[in-house]
Amino acid sequence: MIACFGLYDGYHESYFPVDRLVENHQARLDSFKLNRSGAFVEGVVTELRCRDRRYRCHRRTPNFFVGAVPVLVIWDQLGRPYFECGRCSRRVKHTYIPELVCRRCAGLDYASRHIHRSVPGVHRVMRWRRMIGIDPHPFAPIPKRKRHHTRFHRIVARIRAEESKLVGHLSDIVHDLERRARLRGILPK
Numbered sequence: 001m002i003a004c005f006g007l008y009d010g011y012h013e014s015y016f017p018v019d020r021l022v023e024n025h026q027a028r029l030d031s032f033k034l035n036r037s038g039a040f041v042e043g044v045v046t047e048l049r050c051r052d053r054r055y056r057c058h059r060r061t062p063n064f065f066v067g068a069v070p071v072l073v074i075w076d077q078l079g080r081p082y083f084e085c086g087r088c089s090r091r092v093k094h095t096y097i098p099e100l101v102c103r104r105c106a107g108l109d110y111a112s113r114h115i116h117r118s119v120p121g122v123h124r125v126m127r128w129r130r131m132i133g134i135d136p137h138p139f140a141p142i143p144k145r146k147r148h149h150t151r152f153h154r155i156v157a158r159i160r161a162e163e164s165k166l167v168g169h170l171s172d173i174v175h176d177l178e179r180r181a182r183l184r185g186i187l188p189k
């Protein structure tokens with residue numbers, strides 16, 4: 001049996017569902033999905049399509065071979081298969097192409113993790129900005145008002161305080177992302 005897995009743009013609809021990290025176009029294999037498609041049955045050959053590259057995969061217990069590279073498959077008590085990361089030996093559901101290691105060892109992170117962390121502050125700022133009828137976007141200019149508009153100034157003070165926290169938070173994120181980019185060789189060390 002030969003199955004086709006489209007992991008990138010331009011995959012055919014009848015192919016296996018795309019499974020990738022959108023933000024860095026990193027393709028990954030999902031052990032549950034592969035299992036459901038029958039790829040872990042002994043002797044089954046699966047064709048993996050990764051943009052213009054093709055990997056011929058096959059199952060030879062206890063490994064799943066992606067091309068010539070074996071990835072160990074471990075089954076839990078409920079009969080669910082996991083990959084064992086070849087670098088850190090963690091049991092994982094996803095292994096990343098082309099290194100065939102776990103997310104951590106591939107040096108990846110989800111951008112959404114950083115975005116969600118900053119959302120609470122952003123929402124507060126936007127709510128307060130709407131309360132006084134100004135541009136709701138954080139850091140947008142705040143128009144001047146007369147000194148006796150005490151409610152306005154009280155809320156503006158809150159907005160300024162929260163926005164300065166956001167600045168600190170954003171610079172932490174930038175620092176974090178730069179560090180990761182250096183680790184992955186995207187930026188010079």
Ligand SMILES: [Zn+2]
Nearest residue numbers: 085088102105
């Ligand atoms: Zn690992």
